[in-house]
Amino acid sequence: MRFLFKTDYEDDIRLFPHSGYFVSYGLLLAVLLIAPYVLSSYVMSQLVFVCIYATVGVALLILTGFTGQASLGHAAFLAIGAYTAAYLQKYGVPFPVYFLAAGLLTGLIGALVGFPALRLQGIYLVIATISFAFIVEEILARWESVTNGNEGMRIKAVSLFGVAVSRDSPTFYFLCLAVLVLTIVGTLNLLRSPTGRAFVAIRDSETAARSMGVNVALYKVKSFAISAAITGFAGVLFAHKLSFISPEMFTLQLSIEFIIVILIGGAFSLHGAVLGAIFIVMIDPFLTYLKDDMPGIIAGIAATFGAGTQAAANVQSKVATFASLNGLKGAIYGIIIVLFVLFEPLGLYGRWLKIKLFFQLFPLYKRATFKRQKIYVKSERNR
Amino acid sequence: MSYFRAESLSLHFGGLKAVDAVSFAVEKGEILSIIGPNGAGKSSIFNLISRIYRPTSGRIFFEDQDITEQPPYDIARLGIARTFQNIELFENASVLSNLLVGRHRHSTTQLWQELLFLPSVRAGEKVHRRRVEQVIEFLDLEPYRDKLISGLPYGVRKVIELARALCSEPKLILLDEPSSGLNVEETGDMSFWIRDLRSELGVTVLMVEHDMSLVNRVSDRVIALNYGRVLAMGSPAEVQQHPDVVAAYLGA
Amino acid sequence: MLDFVQQLVSGVALGCVYGLIALGFVLVYKATEVVNFAQGDLMMLGGFFAFTFIGMMGLNYWIGFAGAVAAMALFGMLAERVVVRPILGYPQFSIIMATIGLGYFLRSVSGMIWGTDDFKIDTPFSQGVLRIGSLVLADDKLSVIAATAILCTLLWLFFNKTTLGTAMRASSENMLAAYYMGIPVKRVVSIVWAISAAVATCAGVLLAPITFIHSNVGLVLGLKAFPAAVLGGFGSIPGAVVGGVLIGVIESMAGFYLAEGWKDVAPYIVLLAVLLLKPEGLFGLHVRKKV
Structure with a gap:
């Protein structure tokens, strides 16, 4: 275990508290930079989605995790970013311009959503954001002169300095990675400065924040705007990666997926947002794998344990039917969410911290270190 | 002109008069305590000053500026900080x-x-x-x-x-029951700190408190409240001997 | 005018179904302060149970109805025991996520069991009509309205007049204090889930003549019932039904009088407007934290 000896206030301000961080994050960055030249294009494609989901996850974390304002409307912000990009691109606006414009417009709309949200708490805010998302979805489907309605819109490849960047190229991956890294660094900067602390203060006690001079309304709107803007940037990348967008892609289901990203990753940590994104993106390939390979493998196992050829084939076909059932994805989602809430409320990152501590303290680790306190909250209506 | 002044401050919840035409002034560098039985309207006065409630009528002045209509977050910017009865930490x-x-x-x-x-x-x-x-x-x-x-x-x-x-770095600090839930030793520490606040940091203190030993140790003046009205005002000893205050506490 | 009344009645009938689902939300919320996002899916499951008993096993409508309600009450208790009980007392967010997970699970599994087709339950009211002058009102719609009125009254009486109802309200205000006062909080929560699942089943069965039952119906209607509950001011039983009826009427009026597309968003626009003016809903309590 490492004990830090602090000699300067700087020690508490810097992002990497000690040299160990440089080594591990340097290694991680190196791996991420070589990845496109080593890994298959399918894996790279998944990695791009991880970057986009993680960016949205961080955005949602700012709003929900740090400012304590729930949102089930982030798919709408993603849609606004994506459609702004698609619309502007149609008129020959260059990539950097429409990228920024999409972020700014989404941020502005986020702020506009933030204003009515000021007076709303808890579930009232949740339903307000859901309503907002439905209205956006409907506008996208009906405002045909701009959005092309339910037909959807095509998006050409990114054009950087006159060169077209294909959505499967390493350059596009680097672009997404850069956006993610910048988002994370920006968020970390925010968290170590007055604005970030004001967010956390609002989350924990609005009354106290106000009495300390925090303009609660202003900071809530700021939080909405920042979160929406980042989601808007992610929306541009999302549109380019899919190269086709239509209203039914940006449903409540997607908003819930974003919430799952921060829940599974571990609320209140940026590491968690990234881990959660990896998890969500991996579910699909996992199901494909289940469908394609598992029947064979299970039949193989059955055969090794002495089942006859006939029985093994039988097992294989049964597993295959099961794996290709329609609702399997939803059921697995549901089970995963419930299991995480029941058994690992700190999420994947919490699990990682526990494992790390276990080895650091070996053999002194106590399970009770992370024991969850039941709080039996009194009625939240009396807020 | 006083440093901080409340003029006939009232707060009514429907028919209930939580604070009823209360006027008082705090001089710069003073430690003023507000005492009174439960429900006398002590904390409500603090909540009026820090604008958690809006006064039904009356005005509040700080450093000769009318702060009755300031938004809550501006109160802190003017240099008035507060603590809470039931602890509101992050x-x-x-x-x-x-x-x-x-x-x-x-x-x-x-x-x-x-x-x-x-x-x-x-x-x-x-x-x-x-x-x-x-x-x-x-x-x-x-x-x-x-x-x-x-x-x-x-x-x-x-x-x-x-x-x-x-x-x-407040100029005026509002302490809402600083000793509630503390043991004797901690209350002792608190009384030293409150005195040091004034002598070392030059902060003016307005405090709501139940513990009379703490009140006696630190306050320059005391205001006694009951049912939202001022019963008595003066030095700690004077107020404690005031017949109305004795009646309010003993129920006579 | 005649059109208007027809639309009004079908709006009210649809709204009653929303109101019944919203009642489920409100019941669980009133007793445990948990927003059960799987409420719509409990309704869907109830509908499927009833379909299995009535449509597939050929039982009498009323027997099948009662059977489905009883089965779902048990299922509600089971769901509470498995998903909610272990995290009772943890932050709201966890429990909400758990119910979202439960909803996913129920949707997918019932899709696997009953398939993704639409099902219809034949009811004694399916064909009949009530004629008042030139006004023609379908019995199935009237039956929904009547059933809602009865259920709502019963639940209101239960919550406000019985000891168990009072115990439920107490445990929602302060679970720990209720427990110390001798209220069996766990059993109370379990009973609430049973009741809310039963109410959801009533909604599912009554709904059947108006719309078809399919595995996503819970999600679709749940997303209408949720605003209904919020509109009424989460936590108020009459509020849930009034909110539901409002949403239903707005939807059916918007569908009839406004251009296509308004039907789906009009309820949400109205909801946002109401929340802007009255952030705690129509019948909600505005209580602020004491400091």
Whole structure:
């Protein structure tokens, strides 16, 4: 275990508290930079989605995790970013311009959503954001002169300095990675400065924040705007990666997926947002794998344990039917969410911290270190 | 002109007169205590000053400025800080960041500067930290600096609330029952700190308190309230002997 | 005018179904302060149970109805025991996520069991009509309205007049204090889930003549019932039904009088407007934290 000896206030301000961080994050960055030249294009494609989901996850974390304002409307912000990009691109606006414009417009709309949200708490805010998302979805489907309605819109490849960047190229991956890294660094900067602390203060006690001079309304709107803007940037990348967008892609289901990203990753940590994104993106390939390979493998196992050829084939076909059932994805989602809430409320990152501590303290680790306190909250209506 | 002045302040909830035409003044550098039985309207007066409630009528002046219509967050900017009866700390943050929120009214950096963490932000953070460390030293909070609030005992939280208020470098501090839930020893510490607040930091103190020993030890003047009205005002000894106050407490 | 009344009645009938689902939300919320996002899916499951008993096993409508309600009450208790009980007392967010997970699970599994087709339950009211002058009102719609009125009254009486109802309200205000006062909080929560699942089943069965039952119906209607509950001010039983009826009427009027597309968003626009003016809903309590 490492004990830090602090000699300067700087020690508490810097992002990497000690040299160990440089080594591990340097290694991680190196791996991420070589990845496109080593890994298959399918894996790279998944990695791009991880970057986009993680960016949205961080955005949602700012709003929900740090400012304590729930949102089930982030798919709408993603849609606004994506459609702004698609619309502007149609008129020959260059990539950097429409990228920024999409972020700014989404941020502005986020702020506009933030204003009515000021007076709303808890579930009232949740339903307000859901309503907002439905209205956006409907506008996208009906405002045909701009959005092309339910037909959807095509998006050409990114054009950087006159060169077209294909959505499967390493350059596009680097672009997404850069956006993610910048988002994370920006968020970390925010968290170590007055604005970030004001967010956390609002989350924990609005009354106290106000009495300390925090303009609660202003900071809530700021939080909405920042979160929406980042989601808007992610929306541009999302549109380019899919190269086709239509209203039914940006449903409540997607908003819930974003919430799952921060829940599974571990609320209140940026590491968690990234881990959660990896998890969500991996579910699909996992199901494909289940469908394609598992029947064979299970039949193989059955055969090794002495089942006859006939029985093994039988097992294989049964597993295959099961794996290709329609609702399997939803059921697995549901089970995963419930299991995480029941058994690992700190999420994947919490699990990682526990494992790390276990080895650091070996053999002194106590399970009770992370024991969850039941709080039996009194009625939240009396807020 | 008084330093801080409340003029016929009233707060009515329907027919209930929580505060009824209360007037008082606080002189600069004074320690003034408000006492009274439960439900006398003591905390309501604080909530009126910090604008959690809007007064039904009456005006509040601070440094000759009418602050009755100021938004709540501006009260802190004017230099009035407060603590809460039942502790309102930021539970899931460290002691240090709680105290740094106290510095909020002194932060001057813009959002975009913070996103990039420009040198100006870094320099500002160091200044804030230095101020916070001074308060930590003043209140002996060194062992708790990096602890989360949610894991700390009640007595320590009470001190941290005081510390957070002090971090904002207030001119006037409102202490809402600073000794509630503290043991005798901790109450003793609190009384020393309250006196030091005035002598070392030059802060004016307005305090709501039940513990008469604490009130006697620190206050210059005392106001006794009952049913939202002022019963008596004067030195601690005078007020305690006032027949109306005795009647209010003993129910005679 | 005649059109208007027809639209009004079908709006009210649809709204009653929303109101019944919203009642489920409100019941669980009133007793445990948990927003059960799987409420719509409990309704869907109830509908499927009833379909299995009536449509597939050929039982009498009323027997099948009662059977489905009883089965779902048990299922509600089971769901509470498995998903909610272990995290009772933890932050709201966890429990909400758990119910979202439960909803996913129920949707997918019932899709696997009953398939993704639409099902219809034949009811004694399916064909009949009530004629008042030139006004023609379908019995199935009237039956929904009547059933809602009865259920709502019963539940209101239960919550406000019985000891168990009082115990439920107490445990929602302060679970720990209720427990110390001798209220068996766990059993109370379990009973509430049973009741809310039973109410959801009534909604599912009554709904059947108006719309078809399919595995996503819970999600679709749940997303209408949720605003209904919020509109009424989460936590108020009459509020849930009034909110539901409002949403239903707005939807059916918007569908009839406004251009296509308004039907789906009009309820949400109205909801946002109401929340802007009255952030705690129509019948909600505005209580502020004491400091």
